[in-house]
Amino acid sequence: MAGPEVEKPTGEEDRPTIVETVDEEELxxxxxxxxxxxxxxxxxxxxxxxxxxxxxxxxxxxxxxxxxxxxxxxxxxxxxxxxxxxxxxxxxxxxxxxxxxxxxxxxxxxxxxxxxxxxxxxxxxxxxxxxxxxxxxxxxxxxxxxxxxxxxxxxxxxSAGRLMQRELVAISDQWNVGETVDYLRNAEDLPDDFYDLYIVDADKKPVGSVPLSRAMRSKRDIKLTDVMDEELRLVPVDTDQEAVAYLFRQYGLVSAPVVDGDGRLIGVITVDDVVRVIDEEAEEDLLNIVGVSDTDFHAPAYKTAFLRVRWLVVTLVNTLIASFVISRFEGTIGHYPALAVLMPITAAMGGNAGVQVITVTVRALATRDITPNSNVMRLISKELAVGLMNAVVFAIILGAVGGYWFGHIGLGFVLGGAMIFNMVWAGFAGTVIPLVMDRIGLDPATGAGPFLTTTTDCLGFFAFLGLATLFLT
Amino acid sequence: MAGPEVEKPTGEEDRPTIVETVDEEELxxxxxxxxxxxxxxxxxxxxxxxxxxxxxxxxxxxxxxxxxxxxxxxxxxxxxxxxxxxxxxxxxxxxxxxxxxxxxxxxxxxxxxxxxxxxxxxxxxxxxxxxxxxxxxxxxxxxxxxxxxxxxxxxxxxSAGRLMQRELVAISDQWNVGETVDYLRNAEDLPDDFYDLYIVDADKKPVGSVPLSRAMRSKRDIKLTDVMDEELRLVPVDTDQEAVAYLFRQYGLVSAPVVDGDGRLIGVITVDDVVRVIDEEAEEDLLNIVGVSDTDFHAPAYKTAFLRVRWLVVTLVNTLIASFVISRFEGTIGHYPALAVLMPITAAMGGNAGVQVITVTVRALATRDITPNSNVMRLISKELAVGLMNAVVFAIILGAVGGYWFGHIGLGFVLGGAMIFNMVWAGFAGTVIPLVMDRIGLDPATGAGPFLTTTTDCLGFFAFLGLATLFLT
CATH class of the missing domain: 1.25.60.10 (MgtE N-terminal domain-like)
Structure with a gap:
């Protein structure tokens, strides 16, 4: 059949009419x-x-x-x-x-x-x-x-090669709007939907693009090269999908041309696929923080259990190291059991403050708010300042609580001092650990959190019990 | 000026030609x-x-x-x-x-x-x-x-009303393709880019849509109502942007019609705005988990410090409650300081296992993998099973480590027993807490985590120190 009548895509015409208003409750x-x-x-x-x-x-x-x-x-x-x-x-x-x-x-x-x-x-x-x-x-x-x-x-x-579809609309840079419309009406094998016309030279290399809306509003005798956008970013076929998502987001694209090693147009990526990618990447970021895989929810129980073990092993090693630190102070604790009551506080506050810093830093790396050209010293000093401010506030509160609870003002000072030490460390390490991991090519989203909490646990216990050993016994 | 020549949007024509291949390194x-x-x-x-x-x-x-x-x-x-x-x-x-x-x-x-x-x-x-x-x-x-x-x-x-643009292309259901093209060529005040033609009746109520690509491929004498999609979801102007994002994702849309209370077309939402929304919502989900605001990164230090305090206060209350639990066992610890060395382990393992469950549940609620019609009992039993499997594995490992370290087999059993108890609880509470919060209208993304770790901390210390008091002293 030459010159197909353009109709709604197959499979849709037998679905009944539904013009309906979206109901959020039933959406x-x-x-x-x-x-x-x-x-x-x-x-x-x-x-x-x-x-x-x-x-x-x-x-x-x-x-x-x-x-x-x-x-x-x-x-x-x-x-x-x-x-x-x-x-x-x-x-x-x-x-x-x-x-x-x-x-x-x-x-x-x-x-x-x-x-x-x-x-x-x-x-x-x-x-x-x-x-x-x-x-x-x-x-x-x-x-x-x-x-x-x-x-x-x-x-x-x-990669972009996996996201693209090969069906595409390439228009010769010699054509005018009329010739283009005639071609579109008669061509078979066009994609169901397309949003931009890519204008190519004789070598199939893209030279510009025309949004459909503009082509449709132009008179038949106008040359496409006269109305095309000459600002065109060609996506190499091996580009990572994260970079593709960035392009669409940054420039508000609905489609993008994919080229091979010789710069020839071989496919088109459309925004619906990119929306899926953005969603998947966000989900991965979120789940990776707690060591969960993106198949976790739909997997059977034994598989889910297995997938979560890795992160629990990391937790185990982390706490065993912390336990080792505590064991060095068994004598002090035996002498003064109130220390065991208060010691989780410093570790927990440092850990949670640090996890906040890590999350912000990892996210800023992912969204490219931090780039290789960023002023890293400014970031670190900001987090040190934030850590210090909150540390002082909480050290005063907790020092007072601890001192009053056990009727021992020295205990309050030890608790407050350890807190300041650990929360400032959390601000520093929470910035530096992900930055260093990123620089040496490790993924900060998966490893930085557990690594940081190991340090804040150990330092929290060490600072608190160490200060107590020095000043209280 | 009647019948404007259609040109590239203002401001673009003076930017020089850039057809360039994207370089990921410099992107x-x-x-x-x-x-x-x-x-x-x-x-x-x-x-x-x-x-x-x-x-x-x-x-x-x-x-x-x-x-x-x-x-x-x-x-x-x-x-x-x-x-x-x-x-x-x-x-x-x-x-x-x-x-x-x-x-x-x-x-x-x-x-x-x-x-x-x-x-x-x-x-x-x-x-x-x-x-x-x-x-x-x-x-x-x-x-x-x-x-x-x-x-x-x-x-x-x-809301949808904030996302939409008022500039839109509404086409009478009486027109054919030729009339439409003539209208588009001559109309002023059309949006810069549009992707779908919305077909409206005499009351301005939408009856269908035609993707531009299809309109462009149709002959001039074809009526638009003959080629339009009759499957059209109208977005009420007060719809939440999250629901709008769901629609675009689910149905691969590039634009969607917004209607007022009478069902009349008043605006159009385009996919570039939705991409921004999806991104923002994902960022919020991620940052909310650790109690950080989305303005955290660009805010000055004193503001950032202030914004993070709320979550640290929650941490503080959490650990003080845990400390209170420990203080009930001061006597036991004084008698047997090795307990202080091992007691963080149960709490940490339960807490981290629980945070994994919470994250998966909260995400499944957000992506509507869990709906009001889901089989909640099946979810809970799965998580109980996952918790039990991993609990047994880690109880055996840790029981052995603890028993060997302190040369006391009873201590190993107490540690293993407390671990099983706390990790199974984590599986149960990690599912039930977010589900209940969601049901009663609280946001599980912000509150469920700290609430859960308070319970796993307290139960972890209580189970371990309680069992120790019963069996070891």
Missing amino acids: YGPSEELLENINAALAAGDIPVVESLIEPLHPADVADLIEHLEPEQRKLFLDITRHALEAETISHLDEALREEVVDQMAPAELAEVVTELDTDDAVDLLEDLDADTQQQVLDSLPAEDRAYLEQGLTFPED | YGPSEELLENINAALAAGDIPVVESLIEPLHPADVADLIEHLEPEQRKLFLDITRHALEAETISHLDEALREEVVDQMAPAELAEVVTELDTDDAVDLLEDLDADTQQQVLDSLPAEDRAYLEQGLTFPED
Whole structure:
């Protein structure tokens, strides 16, 4: 068929009309009513009802529904719908569940799904298959698709090459608006949605871009090179996805051109994929702080337990070192057990103050508020000042409390002194540890916290018990 | 001027051509070279050089540059450039710095800046002004702009009304593609960029949308209602921005229609603003965990110190409660000081295991992996199982270490027993505390952590010292 009529993308025209106002209360996840109806239909084995219930749903919502079903119901549901699921639904599923679904599908079915997806989503799906199935699926695809996907699999994970789709709109720098519109109306194999026209020279090298809205508002005889933006940032195919996310955020992009080593346009990254990346990176940052993996929530209990062990081992080593420090003062404590009562305070205050500093520093590194050109001395002095100010306040409060509680003014001074020492250290170490880790190529988000609390625990106990040994015994 | 020629947006045509390949190494923030050159020019008071250095930069990069200058240089820089800064640069500045710049501008200058911005950014800027200046700026604007901005200021912060821009493209449901294109070519006051055409009925109520790419590919005589998507989610103007972000993420949107109480189209939210929201919310989630505000990094030391006090007070109360628990066992400790050496271990392991559970639960609540319809019992049992598995492993290891260290097998059993008790409690409380807080309308992201560690500290000390008192003395 030459010159296709442009229609709504396949699969959408059979979904009924829904112009509805968003209700915040019912926005997130499947409604209770839907879950109940689905469960009832599954229990009754009523396949047509199940199908009619999911028919009006967006693929992303079907994926959500599957994630919210109980394991037994989910199995039933998938047995019924597996071969009727839209490709996009499968691609929206949480990774663990997607594997479950895909493992049950024949290579021919998978090939069909892969064909319907954009190249970036298709590669995501392919890379989870075992080598044999992957090859079978690839073999059953048309040569061009196969070449794109095989190349896609060679790009490093988390690179621009994995985020981009190969379907793109490249317009010759010789064309005017009229020629472009005629091309767009007649071309097959264009992406479903696109937002910018990339203008390329004879070598397929991009020379500028025209937002669709501007192209649409321009008269037919205007040359595209006359209205194009000449400020165009080309993304090399091996760029890390974090850098891609930065570009989109910084410059408010909706799409960006990806080029190969010779500077030729080979793909386009669109903002919907970048939104996913930003979300994933934020989730990772958050979970890494406490040593939890991003698959933690959906993994079975034994796997979750195993994934969390590493961080608990670090905690264990940390406290054993702290215990060793305390054991050096067993004599003092035996002589004066009130010290055991008060000693956790200094460690806890230093640890928590330090974790605040670490979090701010790690976040500033991640958002590039701190760059290699930043004035590091100013950062450190600020945190030393902050640490000192709060240390003095809390030392006075706690010194008074401790002195009054045990009726011993010397004890109050020891507690206050140790507190000042430890909180100032927390301000210093909380800045310096992540900065040094970042400089020598370690990830401060995962290691800095436990490392810091080991130091604040040990120093907290050492300062408090040491001062007590010197002045109170 | 009727029927404007469509050109690149104002301010862009005088920036020189930059088609350049992104270099990851030099991507983030201003380069060292640029900073050095700017500082040299500032020191020499060479205004033309400063201006020529910033001329080729994107407004977002100029804002970054300003943020990276030392305070004294920044003052010099702003004195020179304040009146020449692009509106977009000012709107990109970090909030604290933006206030600094805006405070120095006359109402007439501000009015000019406001006129150049989209309504959402203009409202952001206006709301930071004192009431007097705000009124003066508003008074000097054309009536329609003023009405939009005054209404914008009445919408709650963090609502769809604040995110939307009033400039939008509404197309009659009676038009065909040709009529639409003619309208777009001739209309003034359209937004700079738009991605979807919203089709409205005679009452201005949206009935569907057409992505620009599809409109562009359709022949002139085709009616828009024949190619429009009828699946359209209308965002009420008072919707929370978090819900808006969810919509964009879930359905891969690039723009969304905002409606008033009568369902009439009054604005459009575009994805670039949503990317900013997603980023801000992620940052808040991360910083809230440790009781740090999102202005922490750029605030002066005394302010930062003050902002962090609240969380340190919570820590203080927490440890004082724990100290009180320990004080009940002063006699036992005096009798057997080895207990003081080992007692931090149980508390630390329980606390850290619990913080892992809390983080996963809070995140799952935020991403709506847990909804009101989720099976809460299954979550709790999973965490109890995870807690028990890791508790047994670590109880055996630590029991052995403790028993061997002090040559007392009973001490090993007491340590192991207390550990199991506290880590299972951590699994239970780490799930239940955030779930209950969420149910009764408290924010689990800010309060759940400190609350949990208070319980694991107290129970950890109590279980260990209590068991020791029962079995060892």
